[in-house]
Structure formats: structure tokens, C-alpha cells
Amino acid sequence: MSDGLPGATPLLRIYRGATRGLAPIAGFLAMRKLARHGVSPTRQRERMGHASLPRPDGTLVWLHGASVGESLSAVTLVSRMAAALPDAEFLITSGTATSAKLVEQRLPSRTRHQFAALDAPGPVRRFLKHWRPTAAIFVESELWPVTLRDTRKTGAKLALVNARLSTKSVESWSKYPETARSVMDLFSVLLTQNSEMATHLRKMGAAPDRIRPGSNLKAFSAPLPIDGAALAQIRQQLAERPVWVASSTHRGEEEVVLQAHRHLLNPRPDLCLVLAPRHPERGDEVSRLVHDAGLSMSRRSHNESSEHGVQVYLADTLGELGIWYALSPIVFLGGSLQPIGGHNPFEVARANAAVISGPGVQNFAETFDALKVSGGAIEVSDAPSLAAAVDRWLTDASSLEQARAACSTLAARQDSALDGVVETLCRALELNDG
Known part of the structure; x- marks a missing residue:
């Protein structure tokens, strides 16, 4: 029928x-x-x-x-x-x-x-x-x-x-x-x-x-929300320690991140890794990986403090990426060392942070290409190259600032393009303000 x-x-x-x-x-x-x-x-x-x-x-x-x-x-x-x-x-x-x-x-x-x-x-x-x-x-x-x-x-x-x-x-x-x-x-x-x-x-x-x-709508993502009180509390607990972030990681990527972090701890024993898996419900699984790597840890989902020199802060909660990006301008973005296709680098860029990713970013290929050309992103393939990229930006403040500026510039360019998308939609769908 x-x-x-x-x-x-x-x-x-x-x-x-x-x-x-x-x-x-x-x-x-x-x-x-x-x-x-x-x-x-x-x-x-x-x-x-x-x-x-x-x-x-x-x-x-x-x-x-x-x-x-x-x-x-x-x-x-x-x-x-x-x-x-x-x-x-x-x-x-x-x-x-x-x-x-x-x-x-x-x-x-x-x-x-x-x-x-x-x-x-x-x-x-x-x-x-x-x-x-x-x-x-x-x-x-x-x-x-x-x-x-x-x-x-x-x-x-x-x-x-x-x-x-x-x-x-x-x-x-x-x-x-x-x-x-x-x-x-x-x-x-x-x-x-x-x-x-x-x-x-x-x-x-x-x-x-x-x-x-x-354009890729994800390029227009608004700045992530930040709980100011939570951010202030965690900053106080970290007490000026150097920090880097690995966010939106998937199964098979945390092991690489943790191996890189162990390498980075040799010259920087006070360095803290904020590890935010893509799916917070994997918190117990990722927690075991941290334990197996021989690293000390506290968990956000358990309201555990990041004081006392913990080496990994497991950010296994939902909707708090804005806090973690505000803690550090160095972000490894997951979904890129496994065949996932990558995640949205514009959320990182709009937080005035620089991006590190694996090679598998086909879902955002044009964006990552532009970021890499401008110096706003570094591509890595394994734990040693990830450690080297983080070390470079921890060591060379001028290089990190240039990368952050490149990311911010690319993000700022998207606003006029979004106006064009809205205009096209309103016209084609015959929408008006009346």
C-alpha cells in the first residue's frame, strides 16, 4: 500500500x-x-x-x-x-x-x-x-x-x-x-x-x-561550559603543577597515553595527566589501566582530590571538558590513534589550547590539515612521538603560544561562515521572523 x-x-x-x-x-x-x-x-x-x-x-x-x-x-x-x-x-x-x-x-x-x-x-x-x-x-x-x-x-x-x-x-x-x-x-x-x-x-x-x-558545523561549536568553582578548586589542588590533557580517548588509546606520560615523568616528576575518556562509563576499565601502568591516580567521579602529587587525574565524568581544557593549553585529542575518525578540534581551539592528534582524523580532515599547516596541531603515531610533542610544548613556551594563536585564529574565522549557513537554510526552508 x-x-x-x-x-x-x-x-x-x-x-x-x-x-x-x-x-x-x-x-x-x-x-x-x-x-x-x-x-x-x-x-x-x-x-x-x-x-x-x-x-x-x-x-x-x-x-x-x-x-x-x-x-x-x-x-x-x-x-x-x-x-x-x-x-x-x-x-x-x-x-x-x-x-x-x-x-x-x-x-x-x-x-x-x-x-x-x-x-x-x-x-x-x-x-x-x-x-x-x-x-x-x-x-x-x-x-x-x-x-x-x-x-x-x-x-x-x-x-x-x-x-x-x-x-x-x-x-x-x-x-x-x-x-x-x-x-x-x-x-x-x-x-x-x-x-x-x-x-x-x-x-x-x-x-x-x-x-x-x-562547512563542518562542528567548526562552529560554542566554547565549552566551565564550572568556575570546580575549576578553581582543582587548580588549587594542583598547586601550579604542570598539566597536560588527553581527552575523548577510546579503548586502545589510553595505553599509549599512559606510556607517554610515564616517559614524560622522568624529567618532570610533578607533571599531572588529566585523562578524560570519551565514554565516562569506561571509568573502571581505564582505572585498571592506570593501575597496571604503575601510576598513582585520583578519580573525578569519586570526588577524589588531585592533591598529594597524583600522577593521573581520571576525569571520568560527562560535560566537564571545558574544565580540563582550561587547566592546560596542551591537549591530545583521542579517536585518532584508533580507526574512529577523530573528534572535534574546534572545541580545543576555542578553549585557546593547542592540539595533538593521531593520524586517523578523516572526519575532520580539512580542519586538521589547516591546523597542522598553521602550526596549531601536531600529528603523532605512538607513545614516543606523543611524549615528544608534549615535551616540546612544555619546554618551548614560544612555540606553544604560536600554536595556541593559530588555533584561536582558525576558530575565529568560522563565525562569518556560520551566518552564511543560516541564511541559506532560512531561504531554502522559507523561514522568516514573522
């Missing part, structure tokens, strides 16, 4: 039927996952399309980002769109408990957060019936056919921003060109990070006149 939209292909109709049948099982699993993270039953039901907040009156712009990085990009975009659309209200959706917590810590005015409805007819219908979005903006790679088609069917215009699809994903979609083109036709505008992604979208059937050059 057709879903009523022109261009629905047999494959899309099969997918729609399958998701309808699987929705109860998928909903149970999704809600159970949120429950494990302490999410209330009321909010768990948002995954099935049951809203937990009222819809505001007037224009409502909906932005969706699947996980942490995408949803924080949505926060950044809302912050700027709100200035351009003073009478509009905003809704941000995401799928994970971690993203929800971080978004809610940074919600701009006139904005609320909900968990995204599952991509199935029932949940999507309930979501749209309640929220009735005026326009919808999807961040990066969220191409959920039921959600996209049913939202477009309501008359809302759609945009894809920060478009980032893997080569594998593009190849998969390209096997079904009619279906891919049908999905691409739902978007009024597609903003790409680079020319390669524009080529991918054209290959998937996107109309060339709807593809616009954009």
Missing part, C-alpha cells in the same frame, strides 16, 4: 511495512537501553513518539542529530538561527542518553529536547501529530526513510546539513538508484562539508541545484 507520497518505490514500501512490524521489539530495546542510563519511563516513551513536553505556539524548527557530535552541532546551529528568527521556537532530537544530557546542559533559549521517535510509521505519526514542525533539519547522515517522507508529507520543508556519508554507505544506496533518488528528492537543500561529499550526493541522485557548499 502506498504511503501517499509520489515517488515511493517498492523498496520503500517494503521497508515501511517491515518497520511497522518490528516497531514494538525495537521500541522495547531502545527504551531498555535508555533505562540503563537512568532515563525516566516518561522520557523513554519519546522513542515511541509520545511527547513529554507541550508544543509551543507558532513556527517550530526541528533539528535532529543522532549522537553527541551531531546533536551538539544542532545546538550550535540553533543558537545562531534563534538570532535570525526571533519569533521561532526550536526542537532538538537525538537518540542517546549521553547526547540528551549534553544537549540539555547547553540548550539555547526557546529550545527543548526530546528523544527521536523510531523510524517506523506509528512512532513517527505520533511525533509529527504532536510537534507539527514547520521545517526539519537533519545533521550529517541521518537518512531515515519513514521519518523523512512522513515529515515532508506534512508540508514541512527538509534540509540535510553537514552531509557526511561514508563511501560504503553511498555505494549501498547507489545499488538502489530509484530509491536513493526518491529519498534525496525529499530535501529542499543539502549542505555539504566538502566537494567530495557533493559528488557522493549527486551519485545518489540528489538534484545538483539543491546541493550547496557548506
Whole structure:
């Protein structure tokens, strides 16, 4: 049975039927996952399309980002769109408990957060019936056919921003060109990070006149929030000791960081490493790695002090990266020594810190290239090269200041580009301040 939209292909109709049948099982699993993270039953039901907040009156712009990085990009975009659309209200959706917590810590005015409805007819219908979005903006790679088609069917215009699809994903979609083109036709505008992604979208059937050059939204990330009292307390405990930070690390990276730190302690026995794993729930696992490395440690999640010369301060909490970046201008950014793709260097740059990373930063390739050329970033490959990079900036204050200045300059250049993104979206989605 057709879903009523022109261009629905047999494959899309099969997918729609399958998701309808699987929705109860998928909903149970999704809600159970949120429950494990302490999410209330009321909010768990948002995954099935049951809203937990009222819809505001007037224009409502909906932005969706699947996980942490995408949803924080949505926060950044809302912050700027709100200035351009003073009478509009905003809704941000995401799928994970971690993203929800971080978004809610940074919600701009006139904005609320909900968990995204599952991509199935029932949940999507309930979501749209309640929220009735005026326009919808999807961040990066969220191409959920039921959600996209049913939202477009309501008359809302759609945009894809920060478009980032893997080569594998593009190849998969390209096997079904009619279906891919049908999905691409739902978007009024597609903003790409680079020319390669524009080529991918054209290959998937996107109309060339709807593809616009954009920028990596993560380049526009606002400065991270800082708890001033907590920062002052930790600074007092550290008592002027030298500090470096390893943040957003993944399994397989902490061992390299700890090995580098042991090497750095030889000439600097008072040096402290702030180690902030990407997923704080790995705190116990990372704690064992520190113990196995023979290093003394205190844990943020246990409210343990960083006094008495502890060699590693395990920052296994969520939403406090701003504190750690304020403690030290030297930051190793994880997700780059393992095949992760790297994490957002602009959060580091906007904190006036310099960046060290591994070679695996393809998700931010253009950004890291510019940072390395300007001297704001150093690429390392193993523990010895990481130790050498940290040692260089600990030893040469002039070199470190030049690197910090390069990072700050690159971050500052993004503001005018974000204004262009907002202008393009408002025009393509026919939004206005009235």
C-alpha cells in the first residue's frame, strides 16, 4: 500500500511495512537501553513518539542529530538561527542518553529536547501529530526513510546539513538508484562539508541545484561550559603543577597515553595527566589501566582530590571538558590513534589550547590539515612521538603560544561562515521572523 507520497518505490514500501512490524521489539530495546542510563519511563516513551513536553505556539524548527557530535552541532546551529528568527521556537532530537544530557546542559533559549521517535510509521505519526514542525533539519547522515517522507508529507520543508556519508554507505544506496533518488528528492537543500561529499550526493541522485557548499558545523561549536568553582578548586589542588590533557580517548588509546606520560615523568616528576575518556562509563576499565601502568591516580567521579602529587587525574565524568581544557593549553585529542575518525578540534581551539592528534582524523580532515599547516596541531603515531610533542610544548613556551594563536585564529574565522549557513537554510526552508 502506498504511503501517499509520489515517488515511493517498492523498496520503500517494503521497508515501511517491515518497520511497522518490528516497531514494538525495537521500541522495547531502545527504551531498555535508555533505562540503563537512568532515563525516566516518561522520557523513554519519546522513542515511541509520545511527547513529554507541550508544543509551543507558532513556527517550530526541528533539528535532529543522532549522537553527541551531531546533536551538539544542532545546538550550535540553533543558537545562531534563534538570532535570525526571533519569533521561532526550536526542537532538538537525538537518540542517546549521553547526547540528551549534553544537549540539555547547553540548550539555547526557546529550545527543548526530546528523544527521536523510531523510524517506523506509528512512532513517527505520533511525533509529527504532536510537534507539527514547520521545517526539519537533519545533521550529517541521518537518512531515515519513514521519518523523512512522513515529515515532508506534512508540508514541512527538509534540509540535510553537514552531509557526511561514508563511501560504503553511498555505494549501498547507489545499488538502489530509484530509491536513493526518491529519498534525496525529499530535501529542499543539502549542505555539504566538502566537494567530495557533493559528488557522493549527486551519485545518489540528489538534484545538483539543491546541493550547496557548506562547512563542518562542528567548526562552529560554542566554547565549552566551565564550572568556575570546580575549576578553581582543582587548580588549587594542583598547586601550579604542570598539566597536560588527553581527552575523548577510546579503548586502545589510553595505553599509549599512559606510556607517554610515564616517559614524560622522568624529567618532570610533578607533571599531572588529566585523562578524560570519551565514554565516562569506561571509568573502571581505564582505572585498571592506570593501575597496571604503575601510576598513582585520583578519580573525578569519586570526588577524589588531585592533591598529594597524583600522577593521573581520571576525569571520568560527562560535560566537564571545558574544565580540563582550561587547566592546560596542551591537549591530545583521542579517536585518532584508533580507526574512529577523530573528534572535534574546534572545541580545543576555542578553549585557546593547542592540539595533538593521531593520524586517523578523516572526519575532520580539512580542519586538521589547516591546523597542522598553521602550526596549531601536531600529528603523532605512538607513545614516543606523543611524549615528544608534549615535551616540546612544555619546554618551548614560544612555540606553544604560536600554536595556541593559530588555533584561536582558525576558530575565529568560522563565525562569518556560520551566518552564511543560516541564511541559506532560512531561504531554502522559507523561514522568516514573522
